[in-house]
Structure formats: structure tokens, C-alpha cells
Amino acid sequence: MAKYDKADLERRMHGAVESLKHDLAGLRTGRANSALLDPVTVEVYGSHMPLNQVASVSAPEPRMLAVQVWDKSNVGPVDKAIRSAGLGLNPIVDGQLLRLPIPEMTQERRKELSKLAGQYAEKARVAARNVRRDGMDNLKQDEAKKEISEDERKRAETEVQKLTDATIAEIDAAAAAKEKEILG
Template structure:
């Protein structure tokens, strides 16, 4: 037996961190009753024949805690931006003022807060699944290379992968807990 196998834990960690980064992006798009420019990131506008993020057709600002404004650069796109926001499912009613679109952020009611908490839980579960898939990939790599390492080394690497997985799963749980507290805060 040769003892020259070493698992690339940096790659596994990078991929797990990618799942965490994706989770943070999804959490940022959840409306918590406070204005945030990131809540508009998933909204796409049809501009110049293709779907374009809102921040590429205008300047997004948060002038007040409960107001987001979009200063649309091309006057011909104002109505398309307004329509994209209305159709986005954010539950926000845009108000027009020339090329500026104002988005007053209404208070969230208890039922909507609970719904958002469930959505956050679904996002977190998606991140957990992604992390477990990375773990499974690491374990399969170990199985494929078991002839190149001793049993002790195999146990060592399996423990390393499991420890890394547990660390990232707990990060997901902590992020979910923080986000749900933020959502339920009145």
C-alpha cells in the first residue's frame, strides 16, 4: 500500500463556502420590513432586447429606512422597470415621479413574517443539501482512492470531511436563526 494520497480539503471548503455565499445572497433578497437595495437584485427588466438586472438600468438608493428609490437612466425604460417590480412578487407598489421610481416598504404583518421565515428555512435547507453533496463527493473520492492509503489515513480523511461538513451546517443554522430573528423583529 502506498501512503501518498491526500484529499484536497481546500477544494471541498471552497465549494461549501460557495453554498454559504449563495445562501447569503438569497437571504439578502428576503424583505424584512426595512429598505435594502439588495431586495431588488433578483428583479430583471427587459431592456434593449434582453433581461437585465435593475441596477444596470438605473441607480438604486435607500434614502430612508422604509424607502428605496430607483433613478432610471433611460426614460423609455421607466414603465418596464415599474412593471418588472410589480410582477416580481415582492409585494411592493411602485410610485412614479418622472424617471425616479419610489418603492415605499410597507410594514410586514405577522402572517407575511411567518411566510418569509418559512422561505428562509427553505433557502437554508437548499444550502444544507449543497453542503452534504460536497461531503458526499469528498467521501466518494476517498472510496475511489482507498487502495492508495492505509485504513488509519482513510479514517483520518473521513473525519476531516465530516468535521468540515458539520462546521458549515452549523454556519447555515446560525445564519438561518439570525435571519428569522431579523424577519420576526417588529
């Protein structure tokens, strides 16, 4: 089984935070931002692909996104993917260009997005806790194999817990900042 590797745990926890920041960047705050469409996947060529692999996204105006689809046959699937992504956007198809007006945010929509930010944060917290659990399990296995002493295991478990606490604090701070941005 895997040995305890502090660097690997740090990398995985950092990955959970980066994934959260990426997800939060996709939540719109009333301004057009091409990152808004990053989570959108399109079903083309028999598989699901990220939108940025079948089209280019730009923000020509503060309240408008433009999606230039490269292959004409993908316009329909791209339109469908954007509509079903739960972002509240309705593309206007103009040939191979889709224009997405960014609607004014209602208080209700702000609350929905704030709740979604909270869900993203909880997903990141769960990921961080899973990494902690893996680290603790590896330490117990190392101790059982007599590769480390009980004192070394306890010392390392304290390190893992500190790393987890710091990661969750970073996750909470990122989520709080995004919720303030959404609700503000």
C-alpha cells in the first residue's frame, strides 16, 4: 500500500483549493467573464469535451459573451450545453457565433449563486478531508509495518491535521469572498 508522503498530501490539498477557485471563477457576478463558461462541457464527436476545445469564448462587451464555434456541426450541441449548464444564459445563435447577453442579477439569482458557491466550497472541504483520511490511513499502515514508531505517527498526524485546518481555512476564505462578491 502507499507510504505516507507529506508532499503528495500538500499537493492534493492545494489541488482541492485550486479546483474550488476555478469553480468559483465560473460563477458570474453580473459582468461578462469568459471563465463563466469554463465548467460547460459539450457532447460532440461521441464524447464530452470542455467548451474551450470546440469554440473560443470572448467578452466583447461588459454584459455580453461571444462564443465562436469552430465546426458548424457543433453549433447545436454548444447551444444546448450552455442552456442546460444552469447558468441562466440563453444564447442567440448567429451562424457559428453564439451571443450570450448577461442578464441583470436578481436578488433571487444572487441567493442561488451564493448557495452554489457554498456547495462548491463543501465539495472542496470533503476533498481535503478525504486527503487527510488517506494520509492518516497511510501513517497507520506504516506504523503497523513497523516502518515508523507510534511517536512518529502521532507527530505526522498532527502535521496532517494542521495542513487540513489550513486548507479548510483557505477554502472558507475563498468561498466567503465569492459570496460577498455575489451578494454585494
